[in-house]
Amino acid sequence: MAQNLLKQTYPWIKTPLIIGAPMRLISLAPLAIEVSRAGGIGFIGSGTDTSTLEHILLHAQSLLLSHPIPHSPPTTLPLGIGFINWGASLPLALPLIARFHPAAVWFFAPASLASLASWTAATRAASPATKIWIQIGSVAAALAVTRACAPDVLVVQGTDAGGHGLVRGAGVVSLVPEVADALSALAAEEEGGKAPMLVAAGGIAEARGAAAALALGAGGVVLGTRLLASPEANIADGYRKEVLRARDGGQSTVRTKVYDALRGTTGWGEEYNGRAVVNRSFVDAGEGMGEEENKRLYEAEMEKGDAGWGVEGRMTTYAGAAVGLVKEVKGAADIVEEVREGAVRVLEGLMGEARTKL
Amino acid sequence: MAQNLLKQTYPWIKTPLIIGAPMRLISLAPLAIEVSRAGGIGFIGSGTDTSTLEHILLHAQSLLLSHPIPHSPPTTLPLGIGFINWGASLPLALPLIARFHPAAVWFFAPASLASLASWTAATRAASPATKIWIQIGSVAAALAVTRACAPDVLVVQGTDAGGHGLVRGAGVVSLVPEVADALSALAAEEEGGKAPMLVAAGGIAEARGAAAALALGAGGVVLGTRLLASPEANIADGYRKEVLRARDGGQSTVRTKVYDALRGTTGWGEEYNGRAVVNRSFVDAGEGMGEEENKRLYEAEMEKGDAGWGVEGRMTTYAGAAVGLVKEVKGAADIVEEVREGAVRVLEGLMGEARTKL
Numbered sequence: 001m002a003q004n005l006l007k008q009t010y011p012w013i014k015t016p017l018i019i020g021a022p023m024r025l026i027s028l029a030p031l032a033i034e035v036s037r038a039g040g041i042g043f044i045g046s047g048t049d050t051s052t053l054e055h056i057l058l059h060a061q062s063l064l065l066s067h068p069i070p071h072s073p074p075t076t077l078p079l080g081i082g083f084i085n086w087g088a089s090l091p092l093a094l095p096l097i098a099r100f101h102p103a104a105v106w107f108f109a110p111a112s113l114a115s116l117a118s119w120t121a122a123t124r125a126a127s128p129a130t131k132i133w134i135q136i137g138s139v140a141a142a143l144a145v146t147r148a149c150a151p152d153v154l155v156v157q158g159t160d161a162g163g164h165g166l167v168r169g170a171g172v173v174s175l176v177p178e179v180a181d182a183l184s185a186l187a188a189e190e191e192g193g194k195a196p197m198l199v200a201a202g203g204i205a206e207a208r209g210a211a212a213a214l215a216l217g218a219g220g221v222v223l224g225t226r227l228l229a230s231p232e233a234n235i236a237d238g239y240r241k242e243v244l245r246a247r248d249g250g251q252s253t254v255r256t257k258v259y260d261a262l263r264g265t266t267g268w269g270e271e272y273n274g275r276a277v278v279n280r281s282f283v284d285a286g287e288g289m290g291e292e293e294n295k296r297l298y299e300a301e302m303e304k305g306d307a308g309w310g311v312e313g314r315m316t317t318y319a320g321a322a323v324g325l326v327k328e329v330k331g332a333a334d335i336v337e338e339v340r341e342g343a344v345r346v347l348e349g350l351m352g353e354a355r356t357k358l
Numbered sequence: 359m360a361q362n363l364l365k366q367t368y369p370w371i372k373t374p375l376i377i378g379a380p381m382r383l384i385s386l387a388p389l390a391i392e393v394s395r396a397g398g399i400g401f402i403g404s405g406t407d408t409s410t411l412e413h414i415l416l417h418a419q420s421l422l423l424s425h426p427i428p429h430s431p432p433t434t435l436p437l438g439i440g441f442i443n444w445g446a447s448l449p450l451a452l453p454l455i456a457r458f459h460p461a462a463v464w465f466f467a468p469a470s471l472a473s474l475a476s477w478t479a480a481t482r483a484a485s486p487a488t489k490i491w492i493q494i495g496s497v498a499a500a501l502a503v504t505r506a507c508a509p510d511v512l513v514v515q516g517t518d519a520g521g522h523g524l525v526r527g528a529g530v531v532s533l534v535p536e537v538a539d540a541l542s543a544l545a546a547e548e549e550g551g552k553a554p555m556l557v558a559a560g561g562i563a564e565a566r567g568a569a570a571a572l573a574l575g576a577g578g579v580v581l582g583t584r585l586l587a588s589p590e591a592n593i594a595d596g597y598r599k600e601v602l603r604a605r606d607g608g609q610s611t612v613r614t615k616v617y618d619a620l621r622g623t624t625g626w627g628e629e630y631n632g633r634a635v636v637n638r639s640f641v642d643a644g645e646g647m648g649e650e651e652n653k654r655l656y657e658a659e660m661e662k663g664d665a666g667w668g669v670e671g672r673m674t675t676y677a678g679a680a681v682g683l684v685k686e687v688k689g690a691a692d693i694v695e696e697v698r699e700g701a702v703r704v705l706e707g708l709m710g711e712a713r714t715k716l
Contacts, residue, residue, distance in 0.1 A: 137608070138606055138608060138609050139605060139606035139609070139682060140606050140609065158529060158531065159517075159529065159608060160528055160529045160531060160532050166608070168608060168609060168612060169608040169609070170518055170529075170561065170607050170608025170679035170680075171516060171517065171518045171528075171529025171530065171531055171560075171561050171608075171679065172529065172531050173516065173518060173529055173530050173531055173560070173561040173562060173567050173570055173571075173680070174518050174561040174562075174563070174567065174607050174608065174678070174679040174680040174682070174683065175607075175608055175679075176566075177564060177566045177567060177683055178605075178606065178607060178680075178682045178683050180566075181683070202529075202531070203528065203529050203531040203532040204531060204532075205532070206535060208534075208535045208538075208573055208574045208575055209531050209532065209535060209574065211570075211573035211574075212531055212569075212570035212571070212573040212574050213531075213570070214573075214708055215566055215569035215570040215572075215573050215704050215705065215708060216566045216567065216569075216570050217566055247497060247536075248496055248497035248498050248536070249528050249532050249533075249536060250495070250496060250517060250524070250526060250527040250528025250529075250532065250533055251496050251497070251498065251526060251527070254526060320532070321528035321529065321532040321533075322528075322531070322532040322535075322536075324497060324532070324536045325532065325535055325536050325539070346573050347573065347705060347708050347709055348709065350572055350573060350705050351705055351706065351709050
């Protein structure tokens, strides 16, 4: 999908395109719809458990029926669905994709490249209007995925992203341009070859980061952590409060496998971990506490409800390195508009400076 | 130093400002001068050993005498000097600063905040025309350093940077905006308070990254890794070749303390490590080889000369996550011009798109 086809494909959007990340269990129908309603593309975070997806999609459909999004096409749902493919069920997902025709599916962390190709082919057959978005975190994966699946959009995730991603990686400042160059070279190898559109994810929470992502060559900008502080996000108050508290995101968050271990999440490949706010469990693990004891304390902490989050708590606060830029709760639609319009102002300001000062 | 004072302070520069990082042992007089000659600011990498600095400055002075930089002021050297403060000698540095009047000093990794304040005060007393640049990698450090030293420029180093920096950190996409906001808030606390200018370092090797850094709020852009592939950089051919070979920078480089240990560099604080290309020593360390054996193999490898670098080699290739964007050897002045002019074109292109498509 060339960038200039974006508005043909998604007629309700405004550019620069702001995308709501498919945060598992957090981005459900209300959040995804608000992002799309504001001219972005919202993604439902279906994650690893496809059994609840029909219910979520029916909810989305009913919300949209009573309050449609202007300019959204009659035949597709103006939303995407995000799958964590190593856990998601293709047999459960496929009939839902065929029935609801989401605007996009977003694939991430497949068990194998072959399985990713199967998901892609099956989705295209079931719903030709549904665009294929695939998330990668390295140049090697960008090339492999493009060869195997010819996705419409590649989500280029930098290592500043919250939640799961590659253990080892680069920030978007290096990764997006290197992926763009590698894909251009790949496209040039084939007659009529066309590189997928890139969207940037990881460490972007406001207008300056969004403007930077566009400068790096992205055709859209993904917000995750920032949307945690919207009332539409399906998260505990304790979690949201911790997102608002954390500052100095490169210091207060860390990439680690500790939280997966405590939560009993065992399906992620060796190459993945997750970025979250440092808490007592992480510090204890670093100081040598055994996993069993740490897990017991984590499970006991769950009894505390919202008080279980925080720097001395043990509940996991998945969040990106941009968490320090998230300072207030704001409606998801307002966030999308603020970031989109702010990014344009940042770029206009720079060009104004350039005209007077260069 | 407000951004609009930049050209008053450094009359030979062109904006957007491109800065050559003070790479220890690598950025000596020839590289620093070429960066400044192209309208940037080049820094000599004096590092931890101040005993060679007089020789380097005399060399710079003689090169500049025979081939002056247009518009450079008669009383200051149109170059900066970078110190790694935990190792550098203030008694040796101070008379040289007083004698040569460098345009800037760049301080990094002091033994303490008090020592940093001493270096700052002594430099200002010895050479009022010399601007104080201080490198930080966190919001906390930005605030502490600004309170203690009121630097003219803060170098905001993201975790994608090559060579030494903080073990835990954020990319410039998150770090630069969060530092900018924190410093604005600090400046607002005091009457007439003025935030230092920010320049961005880490993961930037070409025009798109430079344009992104400006969008993030930086008033200048630091190149390090990219300049390793200039003929003016004082590095072994094997090192330069490895920089050109490495691709997929987030995967081929890693932040680690292994290389310091092998090289016997013991002065860095616990909070620092270095980003370098993955090689045999790193892999062996990860697979459990003892430090003594690994060091013995490293020292034997030194006999091999240029053949000691590479993925199966043991010589250290310090480089940032943008290393995959470095594909050819090019003169330092050409690199500076290409990145500066390219960044403006990137921004103009985005605004052109915005005008037709928004």
